[in-house]
Amino acid sequence: MAEPVENLLERNSHGLYCAAGGFYVDPWNPVDCAVITHAHADHVVPGSKAYLCVRPCTPLLRLRLGAEAAIESVDYGETIERNGVRVSFHPAGHILGSAQVRIEHRGETFVVSGDYKLAPDPTCPAFEPVRCHTFVTESTFGLPVFRWPVPAEVLGEMNEWWRANQQAGKASVLFAYPLGKAQRVLAGIDPSIGPIYTHGAVEQFNRIYRDSGVALPPTAYARSAPTKTDWTRALILAPPMAKASPWLRRFGDFSTGLASGWMRIRGTRRRQSIDRGFVLSDHADWPALLAAVRASQARTVWVTHGYRAPLARWLAENGSDAHAIETRYEESAAVEAVEAEP
C-alpha cells in the first residue's frame, strides 16, 4: 500500500512546490517547471525554463512571456503526468484561460484554486468544484463585508450611468483591470447605447479574447480616433493606471467610473476620487469562498493571498483544518489591488 504523501505540495522560497512532480504552481521566481493557474501578472513570472497551462490560457501567457518561452498546454479536464504525479486543469471562472490545478499522487489530491469566482461570466467557463483532500484557496475578499450584488444589476447601473453622462454631454471613462474585467464589462454592457473605445492596454487583450471565440461588441482604439471625435456619447474602457495620465485629456468633459470589488467599501471608493464605483469583481466574495471550500469537501484548507488570516481562522473555528499560507501574490494583489484587482 502506498504511503500517504504528507508533503505533496509545500511552500518554499520560490512558491508552492510539488517535489514529487518537480514543478511549481504560480512560482514567484523563475524555476525549471512552472504550472500556471492564469495569466494575471501577479501569477506569472517570466524566466522559467518551461510553462504548463490550460489551452485557452496559452495566447495570454505568450503575450506576457514572449515568443521564446516554452509553453505546453492541455485541455480542461485532460490529465498529464509529471514523474508519476497527475496534473489536470479545471475551470476557475476567473478570466479567460483561468484554471484550478488538480495534483494527484499516490491517492492524495491537492487543488490549487489560483483566483476564482462563482458568479456568472460569459467570457469564460464557470467554476467547477473539484473534490480533493487539500484545497488551496485565494482570499482576496475573505471578509464577510464583501458580498457582491448580482452582476446583471451592476451592469445595468453602468448602462444607466453611461446614458446619464450622454445626456449631460460627458464622456464615460470606465476604469477596469485590462485583462478579464474589461472584457467581462464589454460582454455585459449594452453596446446599443453608443460607441465603445479602448485604451491600448485593454485592446491587446480584446484581440486575444476575440481570437479565442469570445463574442465581444465592436471596440475602437481611442488613440487612433480622429481628432474631431464626439466623445460625449462614448464609453471609454481604460486600465486604472491611466487614471492620472494626460491620455485622458482628449476626452474633454468626462465622468469616471471604476469596476472593482473594492468599490464595496466606501473609504476605498472615496480615496480613488472617481465619480462612480461599480462593485464588480472577478474574485469570489465571502459567501462564494465558503461555498467553494465546502464544495471541495477538502479536510485541509490552505488560505493564500488576501485576508488569509481571518478566513483561515473562521474556517478553523467552523471545523476545517485550515491554515494561512503566506504567498507573494498579495504584494501586488492585496495592497495595490485597490487600483487593479487582478
Add this chain to the structure above:
Amino acid sequence: MKAFADLYAALDATTKTNEKIAAMSQYFRSAPSEDIAWAVHFLIGRRPKRLIPTRDLVEWAIQEAEMPDWMFGECYQAVGDLAETIALLLPAANASSQKPLRYWVEERLLPMRDWDDRARRNSMIEAWREMSERQRFAWNKLITGEFRVGVSQNLVVRALAEASGVEANVLAHRLMGDWQPTAGFAAQILAQETADADVSRPYPFCLAYPLEGEVEELGDVRAWQIEWKWDGIRSQLIRRAWRTFLWSRGEELMTDRFPELAAAGALLPEGTVLDGEVLPWKDGAPLPFTQMQRRIGRKELGTKILAEVPVVLVAFDLLEHGGRDVREQPLDWRRAELERILGALGEESHLVASPIVGGASWEDLKRTRGQARERGVEGFMLKRRGSIYRVGRRRGDWWKWKINPYSVDAVLIYAQPGNGRRASLFTDYTFGVWDGGELVPFAKAYSGLTDEEIRQVDAFVRNNTIEKFGPVRRVKPELVFELAFEAIQRSSRHRSGIAVRFPRMARWRTDKTAEQADSLETIRALLPREP
C-alpha cells in the same frame, strides 16, 4: 427613510459641490416638511445626544450577523467606519422601508432613550430587518453620529435657497441659534416672509482666509481697514427684546459663563448685535489665553476667578443696529456706528472697540506687525473698506495676516505613549484636518501642552479609543488643537500632500468642535506658490 438614504448615497457618491447641492435641493423640494427639518438637522452636523453606546450597537450587530467578535474587528479595520461595517456585515437585506425619516427619528430612535437594553436591542434589530442596505447605513450613521458626507452648513443653505427661492443670507441666519427640528421649524426655514421671530438668533459669522501671496498684491493700503487679530473666542453679543445672548462661533450659548458680558449687554441699545472676540483682559491688555482656560473649565465662577481673569468683548463689527440687519452696509459705516455705540458706554463696560491700526504703507505695517507677539495678538486682520459683512468663509474682503508661526486648527485622531518619563501617558499625537468629509492625517506633535492638559488628553484617549494598532490608538475625532509650525511645503510622502516644520500644540481649542477644524483646502492656501 428611502428618500433620505438615497440622498445620503447621492451626496456620498460625488465630490462635486454643485452635484451635492443639486441632490439636496431635489430632496428639499420633494420631502415633507417634518423630514426636511430632521434632514437639515443631521446634514449640518447636529445630532441627538448619544442614545446607544457603540459597544451595544456592535454587540447586537454581530449577534444578528452571527459573527464572532474578532471578525467584527477584522472587518472594522478593513472598512474604517463603524456604521458602514455594521451595514455591510448584517445579513443580506430583503426589505426596504417606506416610512419617512421623521418616523424613524421620532418614533424609533429618540424613544430608545427611555427603554431598557432588551427593548432597545429588539427595536434596533427590527429596524435593521425593515431596511435596505443603503437605509441601514444611513440609519447607523444617524445613531453613531459620524454623519460626514462632505456637506457644510454653507452647502445646505445654498441647497435650501435653491429649493425655496429664499435668499441664502436669510436662510443661514434662520439656521443659527437654538432650534428644534420640527415641521413648524421647517416651514419657518422655508417661509418667504422674512421677518423672523427668534430673538436669540445670531448671524452667520464672516470668516477670513489666511493671506495668500504677498500683502502688496492687495493694492493700495488705504483701501484696507487694519485691525489686530485677537486670540480669543469669536462671539456675537446680542441685545434684543431687553434680553442679552452671547453666542460662540461654535453656536454655543455662553451668556451664563461670562456674567460681565451679560451685564454689559444691558447697556446696549435695543436691537444691537456686535461681532468680536471674548478675551481675558486686564489693565488695557489681553492676558494669555491659558488664563481664559482656567475660567472656561469651571462650573461655578467665584468672585476670586472673576477678579483674577476678567473678560471683555473686543468688538469689531456691528451686524444689527436699531433692530435692523445692517450687514449690507459698508464696513466704514458699520465701524462708525460701532464706535458711536461703544463710545457712549463707560470705561468699565467690558465692551471695547478693537483699535484700528494705522500705517501709511504695507512696509510700515510689516514693522508694526513685529510687535504682534508682545501685544498678545496673532497678527493683523485686513478688511476691505466699503465691503459688506459676508456669510461664512469667503476670499476677497477679509484676510488674516498672521505673524509666523503659521497656525492651523486640527483634530486629534491618533495617540501613542511617549518615551521615558512620559511613557505611561499618551503624549504623542497625530492630528487630522478635513478633506472632502474625512479627516486626513496632517501633522504629528508632542509638545506644547501643560502637564495638566496632557493628563486630560490622556484620559480622553483612554475613554475614547475606537481602534488599537499596537501602541497606537485611534480616537474619536473630538478634540481640537491649534497647531503652530514654522514652515510649510508640498510633500508627496504625506497623504495630505503637505509637510510642516516643527509642529507644536499652541493651545487646546476647547471652544471648537471637530467640524470647525481647518480643511486641507485652507491649509493649501498657505503653501508657497508653485514656481
